[in-house]
Amino acid sequence: MVDISIADATVEQILANQKGLIAIGAGLAVGLSGIASGIAEKDIGAAAVGAMAEREELFGKGLILTVIPETIVIFGLVVAILLLFL
Amino acid sequence: MLKAKKVSKAVIIGNKKLLHPTVDILHSIQCIHVEDFTEDDSFLRIGKPGEAASKASHKLVKLRSITNFLGIKPTHSDNLQNEDAILNELDAKLEQLDSTVNDLLDRKNVLGNELKNIDDSIFLLEPLSLLPLDLEFYKGYSAITVITGYVQGEISEIEQEIRSITANYELLSSPHDRRNVITLFVPVEHQQQVTDILEKYYFNDIHVPELKGNPGKIMSGMKNRKEDIQLELTSLEDEIADLKGKYMDFILASDEVLSITTEKAEAPLRFATSESTFIIDCWIADDKFHQVEETLETNFNGSVMISKLDAEKEEIESSTIPVEYDNPGLVKPLETIMDLYSRPLYKEIDPSVIIFFTFPLFYGLMLGDIGYGLVLFTLGMVGRAKIKTGGLRPLATLLVYCSITTTIFGVLFAEIFGFHVFGHHSIVAVLFGEHSALGGIFYNFHALPILDRLGKDDIPILLIVSALIGVVHLNLGFILGFRNEAVSHGIKTAVLEKLSWIVLQLGIAIFALAALGYIPVVGMTGGIVISVIGVVMLIAGEGGAAILELPSILSNTLSYTRLAAVGLSSVGIAYAINYIVTNLLFPEGGIFIILGIIVLLIGHTVNTVLGVVAPGLHALRLQYVEFFTKFYHGGGRKFNPFGYNRKYTEVK
Numbered sequence: 001m002v003d004i005s006i007a008d009a010t011v012e013q014i015l016a017n018q019k020g021l022i023a024i025g026a027g028l029a030v031g032l033s034g035i036a037s038g039i040a041e042k043d044i045g046a047a048a049v050g051a052m053a054e055r056e057e058l059f060g061k062g063l064i065l066t067v068i069p070e071t072i073v074i075f076g077l078v079v080a081i082l083l084l085f086l
Numbered sequence: 087m088l089k090a091k092k093v094s095k096a097v098i099i100g101n102k103k104l105l106h107p108t109v110d111i112l113h114s115i116q117c118i119h120v121e122d123f124t125e126d127d128s129f130l131r132i133g134k135p136g137e138a139a140s141k142a143s144h145k146l147v148k149l150r151s152i153t154n155f156l157g158i159k160p161t162h163s164d165n166l167q168n169e170d171a172i173l174n175e176l177d178a179k180l181e182q183l184d185s186t187v188n189d190l191l192d193r194k195n196v197l198g199n200e201l202k203n204i205d206d207s208i209f210l211l212e213p214l215s216l217l218p219l220d221l222e223f224y225k226g227y228s229a230i231t232v233i234t235g236y237v238q239g240e241i242s243e244i245e246q247e248i249r250s251i252t253a254n255y256e257l258l259s260s261p262h263d264r265r266n267v268i269t270l271f272v273p274v275e276h277q278q279q280v281t282d283i284l285e286k287y288y289f290n291d292i293h294v295p296e297l298k299g300n301p302g303k304i305m306s307g308m309k310n311r312k313e314d315i316q317l318e319l320t321s322l323e324d325e326i327a328d329l330k331g332k333y334m335d336f337i338l339a340s341d342e343v344l345s346i347t348t349e350k351a352e353a354p355l356r357f358a359t360s361e362s363t364f365i366i367d368c369w370i371a372d373d374k375f376h377q378v379e380e381t382l383e384t385n386f387n388g389s390v391m392i393s394k395l396d397a398e399k400e401e402i403e404s405s406t407i408p409v410e411y412d413n414p415g416l417v418k419p420l421e422t423i424m425d426l427y428s429r430p431l432y433k434e435i436d437p438s439v440i441i442f443f444t445f446p447l448f449y450g451l452m453l454g455d456i457g458y459g460l461v462l463f464t465l466g467m468v469g470r471a472k473i474k475t476g477g478l479r480p481l482a483t484l485l486v487y488c489s490i491t492t493t494i495f496g497v498l499f500a501e502i503f504g505f506h507v508f509g510h511h512s513i514v515a516v517l518f519g520e521h522s523a524l525g526g527i528f529y530n531f532h533a534l535p536i537l538d539r540l541g542k543d544d545i546p547i548l549l550i551v552s553a554l555i556g557v558v559h560l561n562l563g564f565i566l567g568f569r570n571e572a573v574s575h576g577i578k579t580a581v582l583e584k585l586s587w588i589v590l591q592l593g594i595a596i597f598a599l600a601a602l603g604y605i606p607v608v609g610m611t612g613g614i615v616i617s618v619i620g621v622v623m624l625i626a627g628e629g630g631a632a633i634l635e636l637p638s639i640l641s642n643t644l645s646y647t648r649l650a651a652v653g654l655s656s657v658g659i660a661y662a663i664n665y666i667v668t669n670l671l672f673p674e675g676g677i678f679i680i681l682g683i684i685v686l687l688i689g690h691t692v693n694t695v696l697g698v699v700a701p702g703l704h705a706l707r708l709q710y711v712e713f714f715t716k717f718y719h720g721g722g723r724k725f726n727p728f729g730y731n732r733k734y735t736e737v738k
Contacts, residue, residue, distance in 0.1 A: 059426060060425075060426040060427040060428060061427070061428075063426075063703075063706070063707075063710070064427075064707065064710045064711055067703060067704075067707045067711070068711060070704075070707065071645050071648075074645065074647065074651055074652075075644065077648075077651040077654075077655065078549065078644070078647045078648075078650075078651050081549070081650075081651060081654060082546075082549075084542070085542040085546070
């Protein structure tokens, strides 16, 4: 690891550092919200498949219920995009 | 459009003697949806099935078991067979087919059983073949016990332990499959002690088959027989395949004819009858009524009559009225999307036409790429050409619609497989050189893209546009909800439950505009007041729990930012593939160029697959979760016309 003390750092180094932190933040936003969606969807998905096995016409409802937590990761993605591009 | 086809309740009454001819006619015109009659205290009873029913269903069972054995699946057939011709030869052919199939089945079972027995015997004989003994020597002693089986551990150790009990023994052994197979001859009186010793070495008994001779020789004989059986089975499979090819058309056609016969013969079970009349309770589309009336009149000369009850005037629960879509042909594929969720109720708006516009719009906005658009168009067209019937055909058509919007947005975004089409980064200019005639045109063209998803400057605009589309779409939902509520629960409920949301949004919008300085500051107070009015209306309409629902207006609107976000993720993948190939692999030259092309092909194929699935699911979700929840109930019954859609036969 490159040891940068803030006092000695050039402006370029500080900017590069900030860019790196932003990228880490964006990555965390997508990654963590993705994990959250996954955890939420796994239970709903399992239950939906179970329900579909009983009554096949529940596919539509099952799909809707399963994708509801998908919004979490979309928000994460939007936050990441805002971080990276604004 | 926007409403289900108008239907009315009707009753068909006639002389009981004419029941079967009436059923024949109604079955062939496929216009009525029959309501099953259930017996009550009145003098009416359900009808008796025709004589043809039991015979036909008997044959049908036979035919279906043959279909199953031959592995025949329903297919699309272009050449329709004459129903009378099928009926004429049905009995004879079915008998013949049945005996052939039974014969084949018997032979198959016999061979299968023999094969299984041989496999079992080989399994038993294999360890014994390693020991130098013929099979008859394992049995038939009175003073000696023979113990045969597997043990784990050193043979010398076992032998030592046995020797400590008796010197009077014979032990044969051979290693087999990481264990040892042994056979041990000891006097009967030592049997228990020896067994105890063997237990320590995980002894596992082998059953010696009731055969004579050398196990190795018997086994090789069995193996030869096994090969013969497998050959016989293969030729049997060929025979079955031949039979399938020869009789497939006949089987499919007669299945259809028999199904129709059974359906017609059993139809009286759904009707009410008295001593000399029958009554059919049914629903009929208003535009078909006169056709049915005339057909009955010309055929029965007044002995069978149909009369109509007005569904609107009769106080009939909306959910019991069967619903038939009433959409132009172009919109039909979207009905699949509707049915996937739930069919609309008779009195509510059928939003098929709206999602005909919004679904491809959302899809195109998300994918937005000329290259992917053309690939999907080809896929959709090939799908339409290959799939003639069934549930997948509407989806192929839908793919074509979506590919068109994808291409249009691809032009607006000026993207092809994640590359720029126009401007200084144009892929055409890169491939042909920016000073070439063709490359120059693309290099110097700057009117497109309207929004550049590959750069970073336009992305905030894209996000805002997505959210605005969301606002429009949601409010369209509220307006439709207003209409549905007004029809089913009156104008007051509609205002309190649906208009309140629009008022609330209006208040928020005025507040935001004032806060941002676009309108005078007094707007902030005005906005708050209007919002509060909206909330009060909502609470009056839906109760205090509605407060919990308030944040949903924000999350629903923000949910539409996926229109930008999902698109950007697919652009991101395409961009990453292109970057790896053009900036990292191609400059290395040689083998890396081939590698680059492989990466390019695999990467874009994967991205196309993701491109079909992800925008499809998200576009669907925006309809189902955000849009439908604002107005849609669903749960309507399907209008199921009495009759049969013939696929393999016709009536001459």
